[in-house]
Amino acid sequence: MRVAFASGKGGTGKTLLSTAFARALADREPGRVAYVDADVEEPNGHLFLHPEKVTTTRFSVPIPVLVDGRCRGCGACQRFCAWHAIIALRNRVMVLPELCHACGGCIQICPDRALREQMRSIGSLSFGTTGGLAWHSGRLDVGEARSTPLVSAVLESAPEGALTVVDCPPGTSCPVLAALEGADRVVLVTEPTPFGLHDLDLAIRLCRVLGLPHVAVLNRADLGDGGVRDHLAENDVPLVAEIPFEREIAVAVSEGRIPLADSPALKEAVERLIELLESPGGPS
Amino acid sequence: MKQIAVFSGKGGTGKTSLVASFAALARRAVAVDTDVDAANLALLLPGEDTSEKAFYSGRRARIDPERCTGCGACRDACRFGAVRAVGTRFEIHTISCEGCGVCGLVCPVPDTITFEDNLAGTWRIRHTATGLLVHAQLGIAQDSSGKLVAHLRREAETLGERAQMPYLLIDGPPGIGCPVHAAIGGVDLVVAVTEPSVSGEHDLIRLLDLAEHFRRPISVVINKADLAPKVSTRIRRVCHGRGVPVLGEIPFDPLVPRLLAQGRLPLDARPATAEAIRETWKAVSEATERG
CATH class of the missing domain: 3.40.50.300 (P-loop containing nucleotide triphosphate hydrolases)
Known part of the structure; x- marks a missing residue:
C-alpha cells in the first residue's frame, strides 16, 4: 500500500501531514512503515523525523561520452537529440549533461559507434530509521536540472510490502508524476486561499488523468475563505479533515518537531486518514 | 530594464x-x-488578457496499430517506460512519453511509429x-x-x-x-x-x-x-x-x-x-x- 501526499x-x-501520518502509523505498526521523501529538490522530512543510522549512496544517470578517435563529425546525434544536449563539432561532440534525458538515442544512431554511456552523479539516496519507521530520501545536487530519475530511484528504494508514505514535490509536472507512480491513494493537502484553490483544481485533474483515488485535507482552515470546500464538494472529493491555524503548529514546524502531541486537530486529521486507509473500500 | x-x-x-x-x-x-x-x-x-496562445514543445510518439507486428523492439528500447503491451500489439502511454524518438529509430516496420507536436501549455499577456x-x-x-x-x-x-x-x-x-x-x-x-x-x-x-x-x-x-x-x-x-x-x-x-x-x-x-x-x-x- 502506497499513500502519496501531494x-x-x-x-x-x-x-507536516505526511511525517505526522507516517509517525502515527509506525507507532501502531512498528517496522512496517516507510516514509519516502520524494521532494528531492527540497527534501525536508528528515528535519522532522530525525532519522538515525543513516546510510547515503551517490545516485547516477547515464550520459553519452565520446570513444576516442571514432567521431567523423556527421552530426546525426545532434540532429536526433530532442533536448539539444549534444553538439557535433569537427571530429568530436560536446555534451551538455544537464540537458541530457538519457534516452540513449545518440548512441544508437551514431554510424561510427563513437559514443558510449558513462554514469554521471546527480544526487544522493539516503535511508535510515527513526523509532520503528524507515526513512528514505533523495537529494538532488545543487545545479542539476532533472530530478525525475532520482524521484523514481528513491521510490524504488523503499522496501517492498511496507506501508509507504510518499511526500511529493509541489507542482503538477514531471517530478510529481514520478512521485505519484504506483500510488494507491493520494492525499491532497490544501489551504483555503485562491492560490490553494487554483492549484488544488490542477492536482485533482492530475489525479483524474492518472486514475488515482484522492481525498483532501484542509490546512490553516480558518485563514481564507470557503471556496475550497465548495470546490471539493462539487468535485466529489472527500474532505477528510480540517486543521486550523495554530501557533503551536507553527512553532513546532519552526523547531523541527511533529506536533502530534500539541495539536489535537492534527492528531485527529491523522487518525481519520489512518481509518480511511484501513477501511476496505477506501475513498472513491 | x-x-x-x-x-x-x-x-x-x-x-x-x-x-x-x-x-x-x-x-x-x-x-x-x-x-x-x-x-x-x-x-x-x-486586468484584460490577450487571447490564449498555444505553446508547443517536443513531440509525442504514436504507434499505428494496423502496422505494429508486436515485436517489442520499441518497448525494449524505451527508457521512460512509455511503451505498453495491449494484447499482442504495443501502445504509447502518452503521459510517460518524452518524445526522444528512440522507438522510431528501432522499429523495423517503416512508418509504424510517427511523431506529433506536443501542446505543452498555453500562455497569455495581460494588461494590468x-x-x-x-x-x-x-x-x-x-x-x-x-x-x-x-x-x-x-x-x-x-x-x-x-x-x-x-x-x-x-x-x-x-x-x-x-x-x-x-x-x-x-x-x-x-x-x-x-x-x-x-x-x-x-x-x-x-x-x-x-x-x-x-x-x-x-x-x-x-x-x-x-x-x-x-x-x-x-x-x-x-x-x-x-x-x-x-x-x-x-x-x-x-x-x-x-x-x-x-x-x-x-x-x-x-x-x-x-x-x-x-x-x-x-x-x-x-x-x-x-x-
Missing part, C-alpha cells in the same frame, strides 16, 4:  | 503575494509568472493597472516547464523593453531544478523569500548555493519573521556569514490570507505589514540599481 501548491503542509 | 527574480526553494513562503505587491509599488513593471506548474500571480494582478503580466499554464502532466519558462521570459523581456518598463519582476517556481534554472539565468537580483522554520532555512541554504552556482547576486526577505524569532535570528546569522544581505522582514499577519481570498494585496493588511513590504521593495529596488 498539493499542487507548495507550502500547504504536505511534509 | 532591471530583472528581479523572486524565489523561495520551499513553496508557500509568500513569493507570489510579494511579487504582486512589488508590481503595485513599482508603479510600472512587467511581471512574469514562471511557476508554470501552478501559476497564481494572475489571481492578484487583475501597473503594466503587463505574462502568464501561462503548463498542461496537466506535461514535462516542458523549463522550456515554457524560457519562452515566457523572452516574451516578457521583449514586451518590457518595447514599453520601456523599468523592471521585469519574475515570480519564480519552487525547488532548485529545471524551471528554476530557466528563471534565474541573467537576472540582476535574486530575492529569496524564506520563513522562519527548519524547512525554510534548509531550502534557503540550497537556494543560496544555487545562486552562487549561477553567479547571480542574491538577497533575502524573511516573511512571517515574528512567528519564530529565534529561527529568524539564525537565518540572519547564516546570511551574514555568507555575505548575503537581508533586505526585509515582514511580520505574520492573519489578515493576509483573508485579503488574498478577496484578491487583495497584503499592502491592504495591517499598517506594520504594509510598511514592512514598502520598506522591502525600497531596499530591493535600491539594491537592483546598485547592481
Whole structure:
C-alpha cells in the first residue's frame, strides 16, 4: 500500500501531514512503515523525523561520452537529440549533461559507434530509521536540472510490502508524476486561499488523468475563505479533515518537531486518514 | 530594464503575494509568472488578457496499430517506460512519453511509429493597472516547464523593453531544478523569500548555493519573521556569514490570507505589514540599481 501526499501548491503542509501520518502509523505498526521523501529538490522530512543510522549512496544517470578517435563529425546525434544536449563539432561532440534525458538515442544512431554511456552523479539516496519507521530520501545536487530519475530511484528504494508514505514535490509536472507512480491513494493537502484553490483544481485533474483515488485535507482552515470546500464538494472529493491555524503548529514546524502531541486537530486529521486507509473500500 | 527574480526553494513562503505587491509599488513593471506548474500571480494582478496562445514543445510518439507486428523492439528500447503491451500489439502511454524518438529509430516496420507536436501549455499577456503580466499554464502532466519558462521570459523581456518598463519582476517556481534554472539565468537580483522554520532555512541554504552556482547576486526577505524569532535570528546569522544581505522582514499577519481570498494585496493588511513590504521593495529596488 502506497499513500502519496501531494498539493499542487507548495507550502500547504504536505511534509507536516505526511511525517505526522507516517509517525502515527509506525507507532501502531512498528517496522512496517516507510516514509519516502520524494521532494528531492527540497527534501525536508528528515528535519522532522530525525532519522538515525543513516546510510547515503551517490545516485547516477547515464550520459553519452565520446570513444576516442571514432567521431567523423556527421552530426546525426545532434540532429536526433530532442533536448539539444549534444553538439557535433569537427571530429568530436560536446555534451551538455544537464540537458541530457538519457534516452540513449545518440548512441544508437551514431554510424561510427563513437559514443558510449558513462554514469554521471546527480544526487544522493539516503535511508535510515527513526523509532520503528524507515526513512528514505533523495537529494538532488545543487545545479542539476532533472530530478525525475532520482524521484523514481528513491521510490524504488523503499522496501517492498511496507506501508509507504510518499511526500511529493509541489507542482503538477514531471517530478510529481514520478512521485505519484504506483500510488494507491493520494492525499491532497490544501489551504483555503485562491492560490490553494487554483492549484488544488490542477492536482485533482492530475489525479483524474492518472486514475488515482484522492481525498483532501484542509490546512490553516480558518485563514481564507470557503471556496475550497465548495470546490471539493462539487468535485466529489472527500474532505477528510480540517486543521486550523495554530501557533503551536507553527512553532513546532519552526523547531523541527511533529506536533502530534500539541495539536489535537492534527492528531485527529491523522487518525481519520489512518481509518480511511484501513477501511476496505477506501475513498472513491 | 532591471530583472528581479523572486524565489523561495520551499513553496508557500509568500513569493507570489510579494511579487504582486512589488508590481503595485513599482508603479510600472512587467511581471512574469514562471511557476508554470501552478501559476497564481494572475489571481492578484487583475486586468484584460490577450487571447490564449498555444505553446508547443517536443513531440509525442504514436504507434499505428494496423502496422505494429508486436515485436517489442520499441518497448525494449524505451527508457521512460512509455511503451505498453495491449494484447499482442504495443501502445504509447502518452503521459510517460518524452518524445526522444528512440522507438522510431528501432522499429523495423517503416512508418509504424510517427511523431506529433506536443501542446505543452498555453500562455497569455495581460494588461494590468501597473503594466503587463505574462502568464501561462503548463498542461496537466506535461514535462516542458523549463522550456515554457524560457519562452515566457523572452516574451516578457521583449514586451518590457518595447514599453520601456523599468523592471521585469519574475515570480519564480519552487525547488532548485529545471524551471528554476530557466528563471534565474541573467537576472540582476535574486530575492529569496524564506520563513522562519527548519524547512525554510534548509531550502534557503540550497537556494543560496544555487545562486552562487549561477553567479547571480542574491538577497533575502524573511516573511512571517515574528512567528519564530529565534529561527529568524539564525537565518540572519547564516546570511551574514555568507555575505548575503537581508533586505526585509515582514511580520505574520492573519489578515493576509483573508485579503488574498478577496484578491487583495497584503499592502491592504495591517499598517506594520504594509510598511514592512514598502520598506522591502525600497531596499530591493535600491539594491537592483546598485547592481
